[in-house]
Amino acid sequence: MVSVTQVEGEYPFLRQNSSSEQSKGDQVPPKGIKTHLYSLGVIPKDNDACGGSFTAEDSQSLLDTFLLSQWEYHAWRGQLEYDVTACEFKVISGRKKFIVQLNNRWNAQFLKEFENNFLEPLRFMKSNYMKNCKEEILFCVCQGEKESSELLPLTVLPKDGVLIIANGNPVEYGHVYLVPYVSHQLPLFWDRKILGLVTQIAVEVNNSSFRVFLDNASTTSGHIHFQANYFANPLPVELFPTISAYEDVLITDTQICEVMDYPLKTLVFMSKNLKSLVALVTKICSTLHSQNTAFNLLITDCGTKIYLFPQVKNVTMECQLFPWECGGYFVCNNEANYENISETEISKHLASVSLDDGSFKAFKHVCFSIAVNLVD
Template identity: 55%
Template structure:
């Protein structure tokens, strides 16, 4: 992913020094964080997503895209990342699926779990101790605004709820961030539709087809609150290039398409619609259905929020489950021998090992159809 140019003059104030305004209190509360706040415009009644923002033309960047990349690049330039992910060796694995492999000898696969332990405690707000010691990792905040158009404001007080954008010091790809839903009084529970809607709206506002948002739900863990993640991929993930078999509807007549990814070792459902409100509604229903059945799953939000992949997973004997980018066909290896030796057959077997069986996947597809019919009616 090629870096974006530095801020234009009208955005230069983002880099002003705020240290003199920091609270001198020993306990740094969440709302005392001084940061930039990107306020989302009010969704339109017709499509629920900021007037249906189209993906930007190649070479052009939306305001949120510029803010995100510039802040992340500045964070990297200051030495806060453990390594330069753009220097990692990459290859496309030989075979029809075109799986992607990255060699990253500094990679830590458990970084998300470590972050959650530092930031969260069960049923409690974000830990102020983390915010005090890791303030530099917070790039900015996203919240719901009260105007029709989105805007960037500088604030000495965070909104009462929103999305914290936190840099990932162990990036999988360019611009890798955590998106952390927060409330100054309590943490959002599980994956409510409001939070999912905000994530879809953020993807639409970034308006860059390289930008993808991820969510992984592990039913075996007691921690109910989750981080989202996002980063930029220079090319579409392998799963995005595959054909799909229609399960329900089409974009012309119903405005909503649900399909099964064809000829893929991991059974997956894809939801497509330009009506982000409807898209969030049905995907949220399916996530709740899987959670209620104790099924782990991953979500991939792409195409500026108009396409969402759902990857349900079973648990292997070793308790292993895949991350969203792995579900999409992108694998990171920390050993050169593994990177050199991996084959399409190896990856296909790994994907198939966590896939739902035919019976349970058929039930899921039926639930998708039932939910879609109720939504359209």
């Protein structure tokens, strides 16, 4: 069991800036908390290669084992709304192999409730979160300074890191939030360090079933946060063929490809170099966010592949898609819809928020320009 303990003393969870508008009101961060801390090992500077202490052929990684054990214990204690492993699911007949889950207890408003209860535009977390929701915090991940990763039990939170928080309305096994925080300031969109840390978590977990999502399209908090869970099988979008977006010209050591024949126009970025991959995707996402363009991310293949789903929906409007829906995985909380849903219906739903051909061509040109500028 992970204990989250309120501690007395001068160590601030988030230091308050009395001269800032962010410090006004009664939402004062706690003085400090303790939780288990997973400290990531330093990536070698000689090649910035993506990869931790394990390879795909090795045994289960420490972070993977710890995350699953904490989530399973949380579920065993009855702190989830339902047992997601008992839910029925099926692969829709047709070429695209969309996956649909039947879950009549799933709450489609869970993300908004999470943001309303725990996040707000100008702060990392509301002060009452730690007091009322200690059990949802499974542990914290931070970037360490040692060569090897290590697990530190019941440690005061560092100045910055990523909180791993259980999602009470899981879409799949091991469903958690990954919520970055830093002292003194709130990490808004977009910070290379944040995406780098989250991607390194995916590398360290080193489980091909583990996938990380970013839902920029529907978030209203203004604060970047991720979700992750485990899927037994590849998501449908991962099974579609890809072609180089730039006539097989490799601009950097990050390959940029277009997913072919998928109803939602998608780019995928692939690299074994974590630094290069994160730098490019961060810059592109920052550009999209500054233009109020909706998008979702999917980090897969143990952190070496990132799917980008740009959408026509403006971020100020209600989004039609959850990030896993972009990947072809849907949840129905109605048995009639579950029985009758078709590949055609899902394809139309995805296509309704997809960029048209002209806009997607312009988007690819922007990505090309960003990639070239990063090389120069």
